Amino acid sequence: MDEFLQSFKIVINDKIFVKDPESSDLGKKIIEQSILLIHEIGIEKFTFKKLGAVIGSNESSVYRYFENKHKLLLYLTSWYWSWVEYNLVFSTNNISKVKKKLVIAIENITKSIEEDSNFSHINEVVLHKIVINEYSKSYLTKEVDIENKNGYFVIYKRLISRLSMMISDFNPDYEYPSSLASTVLEGSLHQYFLKEHFPTLTDCHKLKSPTAYFTELVLKTLK
Amino acid sequence: MDEFLQSFKIVINDKIFVKDPESSDLGKKIIEQSILLIHEIGIEKFTFKKLGAVIGSNESSVYRYFENKHKLLLYLTSWYWSWVEYNLVFSTNNISKVKKKLVIAIENITKSIEEDSNFSHINEVVLHKIVINEYSKSYLTKEVDIENKNGYFVIYKRLISRLSMMISDFNPDYEYPSSLASTVLEGSLHQYFLKEHFPTLTDCHKLKSPTAYFTELVLKTLK
DNA sequence: CAAAAATAATAGTAATACTATTAATAACTG
DNA sequence: CAGTTATTAATAGTATTACTATTATTTTTG
Helix, strand or coil: CCHHHHCCCCCCCCCCCCCCHHHCHHHHHHHHHHHHHHHHHHHHHCCHHHHHHHCCCCHHHHHCCCCCHHHHHHHHHHHHHHHHHHHHHHHHCCCCCHHHHHHHHHHHHHCCCCCCCCCCCCCHHHHHHHHHHHHHHHHCCCCHHHHHHCCCCHHHHHHHHHHHHHHHHHCCCCCCHHHHHHHHHHHHHHHHHHHHHCHHHCCCCCCCCHHHHHHHHHHHHHC | CCHHHHCCCCCCCCCCCCCCHHHCHHHHHHHHHHHHHHHHHHHHHCCHHHHHHHCCCCHHHHHCCCCCHHHHHHHHHHHHHHHHHHHHHHHHCCCCCHHHHHHHHHHHHHCCCCCCCCCCCCCHHHHHHHHHHHHHHHHCCCCHHHHHHCCCCHHHHHHHHHHHHHHHHHCCCCCCHHHHHHHHHHHHHHHHHHHHHCHHHCCCCCCCCHHHHHHHHHHHHHC
């Protein structure tokens, strides 16, 4: 990743955290290590106490940054979608052909993350895996409507809406652009999960990627 | 629902429960009331203590039927998929036209449940809502591989594989029958969720149903 | 260098997710 | 129908979680 990108900072809704983790070394350590720990033991077994032990710090110090682990998960996943959105906007910019634009957008949203971009202390490869395994849990709650009102899902919604608009640009007559956009995004996470744990429920192995599957699906549907 | 159907019993993998809840009145009460309570407060806040209070029984009595609430959720969702599978097999039986069969199958898997069929003490309308809100959580765990080996997801997998086979029957050249089948099933749950909580991310409102959306999607893709 | 801010350490609480024990009740069996 | 067995209820207890509160110590900054 070049210097140009490094001069950008992903900004997250400040209602999600108590204190901005980007504002201190401890905060960055919290983000860096929580990604690794959540990936390792899963969000259910993850606690601030365990995280404190890993970063050689105290449980109560973590609470100064995040109210609870749910908010931390919202922060991490918001960061991820923001990162995807950035890549999407950047890679579709200046492309005038509507079809090409759409194909690139689908690729950005559905591709597997293979290497850590060194964008920061955040490991995107591991973060992508967290998103696959844990993202649904961040909205499948009884508090989703309040949290949505608080703007905790804006980036996610904006990303889907971007894809939806590109779908409509390609075929203005298509009646389900938003549904198709949300299906691609959510479905892609699901296909990665299936590949790993229920391989008989997917055809995405080796050469056949979720990207290839969804690109074909969208183009045929919009024909 | 007619008497013919009432003479069938949905059978669940007996590793999921400690004691078959169908074998006693208390067991049936546990099932009936847990559906209502999980729907009301969500699986996270649901406890056997609260359930005990609702059914006028003791916490420890519930533990005689299910090891923990996760297993109870697996039981309920397995029951649901079994019920859908039954309906699917029944309604596609004796239909020779491959296309019609596929369309009926998609309808069965994606349709909204509007009324309690009085099949038993189980309220399918509420159960469908639980499946929408909680099903992903039953497999998005660190234990998924062991539990899969134990056969806790067989019904779900069989259902997807049935749809996958119908997709291949309709178009034997299509390269992603399993992925498409899993996308339809999971995607349909997701569209119902979006309709309720993120209406801007879906086009499924009023006349436009998830069923209509997915039927069109599949037929266009397989053309 | 003093004041303020941040962090660490410790303790404490209510709730959760159980296990274990014993008592009461119901069911089934010879 | 008495006696054994199975089932359920009640109570208590434990380790862990998800925090809050307090105080002490360290670090930062003006």
